[in-house]
Amino acid sequence: MRDRFKRSMENFFLDPERFGELFRPFIPDFDQKAAPARRRRNAGPDLAEVTGFGSNPGNLRMLEYVPDGLPAGAALVVVLHGCRQTADSYDRAAGWAALAREHGFAVLYPEQRQANNPRRCFNWFRPSEVTRDRGELASIRQMIEHIRTRTLADPARIYITGLSAGGAMTAAMLAGYPELFAAGAIIAGLPFGAARDARRALSAMEQVPARDAREWGELVRAAAPAQAHLPPVSIWHGTADRTVSISNAEALVAQWVDVHGLDPANFSETRAKGRRSRRWRDAEGRSLVTFHRIAGLGHGTPVTRGKGGGYAVRSEPFMLDAGFSSTLELAREWGLLRRR
Numbered sequence: 001m002r003d004r005f006k007r008s009m010e011n012f013f014l015d016p017e018r019f020g021e022l023f024r025p026f027i028p029d030f031d032q033k034a035a036p037a038r039r040r041r042n043a044g045p046d047l048a049e050v051t052g053f054g055s056n057p058g059n060l061r062m063l064e065y066v067p068d069g070l071p072a073g074a075a076l077v078v079v080l081h082g083c084r085q086t087a088d089s090y091d092r093a094a095g096w097a098a099l100a101r102e103h104g105f106a107v108l109y110p111e112q113r114q115a116n117n118p119r120r121c122f123n124w125f126r127p128s129e130v131t132r133d134r135g136e137l138a139s140i141r142q143m144i145e146h147i148r149t150r151t152l153a154d155p156a157r158i159y160i161t162g163l164s165a166g167g168a169m170t171a172a173m174l175a176g177y178p179e180l181f182a183a184g185a186i187i188a189g190l191p192f193g194a195a196r197d198a199r200r201a202l203s204a205m206e207q208v209p210a211r212d213a214r215e216w217g218e219l220v221r222a223a224a225p226a227q228a229h230l231p232p233v234s235i236w237h238g239t240a241d242r243t244v245s246i247s248n249a250e251a252l253v254a255q256w257v258d259v260h261g262l263d264p265a266n267f268s269e270t271r272a273k274g275r276r277s278r279r280w281r282d283a284e285g286r287s288l289v290t291f292h293r294i295a296g297l298g299h300g301t302p303v304t305r306g307k308g309g310g311y312a313v314r315s316e317p318f319m320l321d322a323g324f325s326s327t328l329e330l331a332r333e334w335g336l337l338r339r340r
Helices: 002-013 087-094 096-103 135-151 165-176 198-206 213-221 247-259 326-333
Strands: 048-050 061-065 076-080 106-111 158-163 183-187 233-238 268-272 275-281 287-294 301-303 319-321
Touching (some): 048 135, 061 087, 061 096, 076 087, 076 096, 087 106, 087 301, 087 319, 096 106, 135 165, 158 165, 165 183, 165 213, 183 326, 233 247, 233 326, 247 287, 301 326
Parallel strands (some): 076 106, 076 158, 158 183
Antiparallel strands (some): 048 061, 061 106, 268 275
């Protein structure tokens, strides 16, 4: 069945005449060979592959970084890469593993296989892959349980973030397992339930389907049994994104504002360095939904060069120098940074 899906996806995605620029970022340049990776003196720690973490119904790879001597009760961050990326390439620019080494938490990188998707995209648009306890969603859940049990990580301090297809899969994980996460961040992603097949996924990337906030919220509420806990969500999107329309970020905001039962008109706003950030808070003042609208940013994760954890050590596809590190900002917001 997966072989048939692979062949259909190859035919679908490799038709640039038909789909123009929409998927050009995901179509490799066959005339160029990738430059060999060079080790840098300040390169982040290596990710280690883990096998035997469960039945793995989604056929994903599990990679992790666990600092030596990590004490029980540490936090865990789950990071989902985008199309045409690997766990290693994402980490070299996002710097999550190096940050974990410095501040004492574990990092889990689920990785897509080309056998599942020829562009290494998580299959966020296939219901069989994003239904609770099925497919790729279940594989990621098994990985989380495996590393959490082995490292004795704090079950109340599990966070998740992802870019593009990984962002859409992050939305699916937050919808399917809301009880599992302390918070999540969706970068250049799509709302849960935006598509049910590859063709409709393309359409959603160009323009999100027309639904009101209640309809978007119902998709999340139907994804998992009723839970007392709903995770805070932050949404990051660039105004110059030509791969995933910013209308998807606006739908994500509507979806999670509705899920949290917040007033969409009741938000605070700050502006700094070309970024407009809106926050919807609960009665105690806690941010439950945050939307970072980044002027001029294309399709990718906001990163910046620098020394130490949370900084890019080399350029990678879809990791965009924005003058700030979204990794560091998320880690700070999630309380992962030790005080010096």
